[in-house]
Amino acid sequence: MRLVMADEHHLPGMLACIEAARAYFKEKQIPQWQSNHYPGRADLCADIAKKNAYVVIEADQVIATAAIQFTQDPNYDKIDGAWICDGKYAVIHRIAVLPKWKGQQAAALFVAFAKEKGKTIGCKSLRIDTHCQNIAMIRFIEKCGYRYCGVVVVGDGTKRNAYELPL
Template sequence: MKIRKTRPDELDLIMKMYENARLFMAGHGNPTQWGNSYPKRTLIAEDIESGCSYVCEEHGKIIATFFYKEGPDDTYRRIYAGQWLNESPYAVVHRITSDGTVKGAASFCLNWAFSQCGNLKIDTHRDNRVMQHLLDKNGFKYCGTIYTEDGSERMAFQKSAG
């Protein structure tokens, strides 16, 4: 597997992956985290344009996608009922999904992101047991609760090399 930046001509494929992810989440007890329309096409287009959208390929086929960015994320400025592992510079991963065809693709993406900076923050919905398991399996520690821009509660996790 390999990670690379998403190209603009791959937007339709990426949107299809997110559509499938919403169906998967709804079928696994998490129908509200992304609802029927998140993420919007305009958001993913912005992610691609800003260079923060990445894909994971296996044999030339895109099997996963995610947002990765180094630097502060406004969503993580305040944490409740807990604390971050540290206040060192960090990167974030958002909107990670795979097409389910290659076992371990999401873990590969998380490990790649961690290898880029060694201090990674991520969040997920309380009902997203699949993601919580993935984060636990990959060495992330639960740190507390954060709130998204729209006021939605999320479980916050961090993995740090130091």
């Protein structure tokens, strides 16, 4: 498995990962990613254009996708709770892994990369959020060492559990 910055030719594989995650959420009755076609092609194209899109490749196949940004996220300006660290942070959004590859450390590559690059450019922490019913993601986040900080409201007006990992 290797992590690379995504470009347009990765888009079909990225969309396949997102759609697999959307189907999983629907099956588990988790309302995350079930309305407004979010995330969709336009969101992923915007991530690619901003150079925030990353994929994990195995045998020339995209098996996981995520957006990693090393800039402030306005959704994190207000939190019902408190962040651990002040200062510069990196954010991981929209992690999606093909079902066959869940539990195989593909998602962990995104966190490892964000930690390494974040430290290099002076980030004090990594931040992430997820739906309160997304128990699999919450377990993953906590296993990676993130700590629960409170609740943020994301762009569509819904609440998300917010976590931070000091670097």
